[in-house]
Amino acid sequence: MVIKVLTGNYTVAEAVRLSNVDLITAYPITPQTTIVERLSELVEGGLIKARLVRVESEFSALAAAYGAASCGARAFTATSSHGLLFMHEMLWWVAGSRVPMVLAVVTRALGPPWNIWNEHTDFMGQRDCGWLMAFAENNQEILDTIIQLYRITEDEAVYLPGILGLDGFLLSHASEPVDIPDEDVLKDFIKPRSQPYNMCSDDVLTMGNLPMAEEAMMMRYDIHKSIEAAKNVINEVDEEYRKLTGRSYGGLAECYRCNDSKYLIIAMGGWVGTMKDVCDELRDEGYDVGVLKIRFFRPFPHEDLVRAISGVKGILVFDRSASLGSLGHIHAEVLARAYMLSNKVIVKGVITGLGGVDVGPKEVREIFMRFVKDVDEDGQIDNISEWVLGGG
Amino acid sequence: MSSTHKLPISRPAIGVVGKTGYWRLKRPEVNYVKCIKCGICWLYCPDSSINILGDPSKYVEVDYNYCKGCGICSNVCPVKAITMTEE
Numbered sequence: 001m002v003i004k005v006l007t008g009n010y011t012v013a014e015a016v017r018l019s020n021v022d023l024i025t026a027y028p029i030t031p032q033t034t035i036v037e038r039l040s041e042l043v044e045g046g047l048i049k050a051r052l053v054r055v056e057s058e059f060s061a062l063a064a065a066y067g068a069a070s071c072g073a074r075a076f077t078a079t080s081s082h083g084l085l086f087m088h089e090m091l092w093w094v095a096g097s098r099v100p101m102v103l104a105v106v107t108r109a110l111g112p113p114w115n116i117w118n119e120h121t122d123f124m125g126q127r128d129c130g131w132l133m134a135f136a137e138n139n140q141e142i143l144d145t146i147i148q149l150y151r152i153t154e155d156e157a158v159y160l161p162g163i164l165g166l167d168g169f170l171l172s173h174a175s176e177p178v179d180i181p182d183e184d185v186l187k188d189f190i191k192p193r194s195q196p197y198n199m200c201s202d203d204v205l206t207m208g209n210l211p212m213a214e215e216a217m218m219m220r221y222d223i224h225k226s227i228e229a230a231k232n233v234i235n236e237v238d239e240e241y242r243k244l245t246g247r248s249y250g251g252l253a254e255c256y257r258c259n260d261s262k263y264l265i266i267a268m269g270g271w272v273g274t275m276k277d278v279c280d281e282l283r284d285e286g287y288d289v290g291v292l293k294i295r296f297f298r299p300f301p302h303e304d305l306v307r308a309i310s311g312v313k314g315i316l317v318f319d320r321s322a323s324l325g326s327l328g329h330i331h332a333e334v335l336a337r338a339y340m341l342s343n344k345v346i347v348k349g350v351i352t353g354l355g356g357v358d359v360g361p362k363e364v365r366e367i368f369m370r371f372v373k374d375v376d377e378d379g380q381i382d383n384i385s386e387w388v389l390g391g392g
Numbered sequence: 393m394s395s396t397h398k399l400p401i402s403r404p405a406i407g408v409v410g411k412t413g414y415w416r417l418k419r420p421e422v423n424y425v426k427c428i429k430c431g432i433c434w435l436y437c438p439d440s441s442i443n444i445l446g447d448p449s450k451y452v453e454v455d456y457n458y459c460k461g462c463g464i465c466s467n468v469c470p471v472k473a474i475t476m477t478e479e
């Protein structure tokens with residue numbers, strides 16, 4: 001074990017090194033670029049025995065990784081923002097053909113107007129492609145989740161690709177101490193490459209031929225069932241990893257001080273760290289509040305949510321993305337589940353932090369106090385989905 | 393490798409209309425002296441009608457029961473070892 005001070009992006013590269021990746025495709029885009037820069041140094045220095053292919057676009061980055069992965073290589077690539085949008089069609093191909101691989105998405109706003117700062121809209125735009133979607137809170141979790149994602153995606157119950165999201169700049173360019181496990185510790189955890197079929201074997205086959213309508217629907221259903229099946233695999237892998245390294249993230253979601261809480265804050269990504277700090281302060285001041293961190297957005301942790309919200313009076317969901325004309329992405333998920341259980345709980349969504357708008361402890365506290373006042377004094381909220389624009 | 397998933401893959405099989413070789417107007421003939429055993433014709437044949445025998449004197453063989461005479465193999469052969477002759 002060694003502790004290194006690494007940026008989020010360099011942590012991604014370390015995780016790729018530890019995961020025995022065979023093929024990396026590289027195309028730059030801010031704020032992702034230092035991931036593939038660092039990987040190319042590691043490959044050049046012989047520290048990763050992988051082939052690094054420089055491609056001419058993000059579409060090609062995923063297409064090339066996909067081709068190699070369908071031929072038996074453990075593959076990795078990374079992108080952000082518009083690069084991810086350009087990749088979008090390929091995401092469907094990779095998931096639809098059931099080829100496991102891992103993609104790091106360093107989240108960034110989408111233009112216009114041109115903006116390189118953080119928000120989660122690019123990540124959320126991939127919601128329905130059939131990829132597993134995880135998100136990290138800090139650099140240590142980046143490392144551990146990428147290593148785990150290779151295991152989860154290559155599990156035969158799953159056989160689907162996976163995304164790890166990390167906040168642009170807030171994590172990608174922020175340095176934190178990261179505990180790097182010895183290769184020895186992970187020796188049995190990192191398995192040989194596994195996938196449902198191999199396009200480059202003697203077994204001559206075609207992928208993606210025209211099916212009958214019922215077969216096409218059956219295949220989509222199988223992806224849905226496999227994402228559901230991934231829940232068990234995620235929990236088991238989290239537990240196995242804990243035994244090796246001492247670190248666990250609760251599987252799909254982490255409940256922070258949410259036992260016996262009257263209020264629950266729900267969010268995903270780097271700002272959950274801020275919310276935990278605010279939660280500690282509020283607990284000291286006598287508020288019964290907890291934080292539920294969404295670690296996997298797909299599969300969505302419905303069971304964890306159901307457990308966490310029983311007995312809760314008010315839920316405050318923070319989204320760094322919005323489905324324009326509707327709600328924040330996480331808010332919509334939480335609302336649907338919460339009201340299936342009970343129509344008494346109040347679920348408010350706050351959309352903030354878009355375009356890089358800064359959300360610190362002060363903002364979280366203000367929003368929370370306003371929510372508590374509405375719930376406790378009026379027993380209702382005026383605005384179920386509020387945009388907090390910042391700069392006030 | 394096997395899997396219980398519903399996968400979007402298919403393997404070559406005999407078509408439902410049976411032996412379609414009689415549709416052919418032109419017939420690919422392989423010149424085994426010229427053939428350099430690259431397998432490109434096998435890869436390109438849209439009807440999987442070329443088999444690799446691997447035999448030094450007869451590396452590939454056209455299955456005339458199914459070959460429809462499209463001429464793709466003749467086009468892609470890098471040494472022009474396949475000629476299309478009238479049936």
Ligand code: SF4
Nearest residue numbers: 437459460462463465
């Ligand atoms: S002529 Fe066409 S169908 Fe016949 S073997 Fe050549 S490529 Fe195949």
Ligand code: SF4
Nearest residue numbers: 427428430431433469
């Ligand atoms: S493409 Fe031409 S050279 Fe290559 S195997 Fe076929 S006949 Fe032989």
